Amino acid sequence: MYVVDGxxxxxxxxKVAVIDKDEPGGICLTRGCIPSKILLYPAEVIRMIQTxxxxxxxxxxxxxxxxxxxxxxRTIIDRDIESIREGLSSSPNLDYFPATAEFISPYTLxxxxxxxxxxxxLLSIGSKAIIPPIKGVREVGYHTSDxxxxxxxxxxxxxxxxxxxxxxxxxxxFSTMGSKVTIIGRNPQFLPQEEPEIxxxxxxxxxxxxxxxxxxxxxxxxxxxxxxxxxxxxxxTGESTNLxxxxxxxxxxxxxxxxxxxxxxxxxxxxxxxWVVVNEFLETSAQNVWAFGDAxxxxxxxxxxxxxxxxxxxxxxLKQKIPVDYHAVPHAVFSDPEIASVGLRERxxxxxxxxxxxxxxFERYQDTAKGEAMAVKNYFAKVIVEKDSFRIIGAHxxxxxxxxxxxxxxxxxxxxxxxxxxxxEAMHIHPALSEVVQRAFQALMTPEQYHHQLQHAMxxxxx
Numbered sequence: 001m002y003v004v005d006g007x008x009x010x011x012x013x014x015k016v017a018v019i020d021k022d023e024p025g026g027i028c029l030t031r032g033c034i035p036s037k038i039l040l041y042p043a044e045v046i047r048m049i050q051t052x053x054x055x056x057x058x059x060x061x062x063x064x065x066x067x068x069x070x071x072x073x074r075t076i077i078d079r080d081i082e083s084i085r086e087g088l089s090s091s092p093n094l095d096y097f098p099a100t101a102e103f104i105s106p107y108t109l110x111x112x113x114x115x116x117x118x119x120x121x122l123l124s125i126g127s128k129a130i131i132p133p134i135k136g137v138r139e140v141g142y143h144t145s146d147x148x149x150x151x152x153x154x155x156x157x158x159x160x161x162x163x164x165x166x167x168x169x170x171x172x173x174f175s176t177m178g179s180k181v182t183i184i185g186r187n188p189q190f191l192p193q194e195e196p197e198i199x200x201x202x203x204x205x206x207x208x209x210x211x212x213x214x215x216x217x218x219x220x221x222x223x224x225x226x227x228x229x230x231x232x233x234x235x236x237t238g239e240s241t242n243l244x245x246x247x248x249x250x251x252x253x254x255x256x257x258x259x260x261x262x263x264x265x266x267x268x269x270x271x272x273x274x275w276v277v278v279n280e281f282l283e284t285s286a287q288n289v290w291a292f293g294d295a296x297x298x299x300x301x302x303x304x305x306x307x308x309x310x311x312x313x314x315x316x317x318l319k320q321k322i323p324v325d326y327h328a329v330p331h332a333v334f335s336d337p338e339i340a341s342v343g344l345r346e347r348x349x350x351x352x353x354x355x356x357x358x359x360x361x362f363e364r365y366q367d368t369a370k371g372e373a374m375a376v377k378n379y380f381a382k383v384i385v386e387k388d389s390f391r392i393i394g395a396h397x398x399x400x401x402x403x404x405x406x407x408x409x410x411x412x413x414x415x416x417x418x419x420x421x422x423x424x425e426a427m428h429i430h431p432a433l434s435e436v437v438q439r440a441f442q443a444l445m446t447p448e449q450y451h452h453q454l455q456h457a458m459x460x461x462x463x
Contacts, residue, residue, distance in 0.1 A: 028302040043176040066154040127254040127294035155247040162251035168335040181210035188215040328413035332403035340402035343394035360450040361440040369431030
């Protein structure tokens with residue numbers, strides 16, 4: 001989406017043009033985090049039902065109506081898209097162009113047959129799915145996280161190419177629906193953006209419901225009767241494996257859309273990958289042209305884009321100088337198990353502060369009263385603080401409600417001191433899962449002690 005001439009349609013002195021080649025609402029609403037989470041909640045309910053026997057509750061899961069699950073998601077998303085479209089189309093101070101735009105020259109865009117010129121241009125142009133150069137994959141057909149949302153019939157079998165959070169979430173969803181799922185990741189670590197011990201546990205737990213191959217390169221796809229054959233090779237051993245599946249999802253990450261926009265014609269610099277280059281205030285190399293959200297390639301999360309939207313408003317419209325701050329950008333993986341993370345990973349913290357300059361806290365869910373009541377095994381919280389100041393520099397949680405539990409930590413990381421002391425001193429409700437976080441900060445230790453305790457805990461997983 002490109003917002004031209006301003007941002008505040010409530011101000012009658014500002015004329016706004018919104019140019020969007022896709023359905024209004026942005027990637028998050030139309031084909032990203034919101035529709036996928038609408039799908040993932042039924043998956044969560046299914047896993048809950050399947051584990052009810054642990055609590056003495058005998059229940060049969062009679063049927064999963066995939067078509068109804070998908071229809072509910074589409075109904076909600078289509079309703080919200082239409083609401084935004086009506087708002088854009090009916091505003092007296094806003095011109096809405098549901099079309100593709102490209103730069104012709106500095107501050108001039110071509111939209112269909114019309115030329116639009118503005119002294120202020122805001123680029124919130126999103127991203128697109130990256131398709132790796134797999135022989136035959138275009139001919140045999142595939143889905144991305146965009147198109148899979150329109151599938152009406154459950155695939156009997158499914159291969160997901162990629163080992164990141166999109167693969168984890170859709171692997172979880174389709175396996176609960178009843179598909180036979182295989183995830184094929186190029187990186188030797190499943191979920192490579194996470195701490196290694198969290199990734200290993202996630203692979204083990206999610207791997208009980210589907211197959212996860214790591215360190216494999218997909219070389220070729222070809223038709224095989226009514227199915228599709230995938231050829232993948234182990235990048236370390238060279239061993240080849242063949243898979244027969246009904247559908248393929250490519251989840252190899254997302255890339256820029258600047259090839260459509262042609263920012264170079266406007267003097268707007270991009271990096272080697274095509275992301276728009278911005279300064280600390282989110283202004284591009286062209287004065288009064290700003291880029292935020294996925295456009296600048298930094299942390300492709302909606303909550304990060306929301307934060308940047310405010311910064312661009314203050315800097316572009318109110319003419320202030322507020323720098324962007326990425327010291328605590330959180331994210332979550334809504335899989336089974338759920339994962340949440342913020343700040344530095346242990347390796348990054350050691351590189352920055354030295355092994356003697358940090359402390360690590362660790363607490364298992366099952367060692368709290370609520371965790372034991374939930375019969376939760378193996379999951380844990382890991383926190384990292386600067387040794388001398390108790391400043392929080394990272395946190396990583398795997399287990400139920402991880403995305404909720406970590407928010408307490410995120411909030412403290414946005415205070416001036418970023419200290420863990422308020423969390424240590426605050427009264428926490430007992431028995432609640434929040435005690436997992438509190439106790440992790442109460443059990444700070446050296447990295448060496450942490451890994452010794454982690455090894456002991458992981459070797460006694462079922463205790």
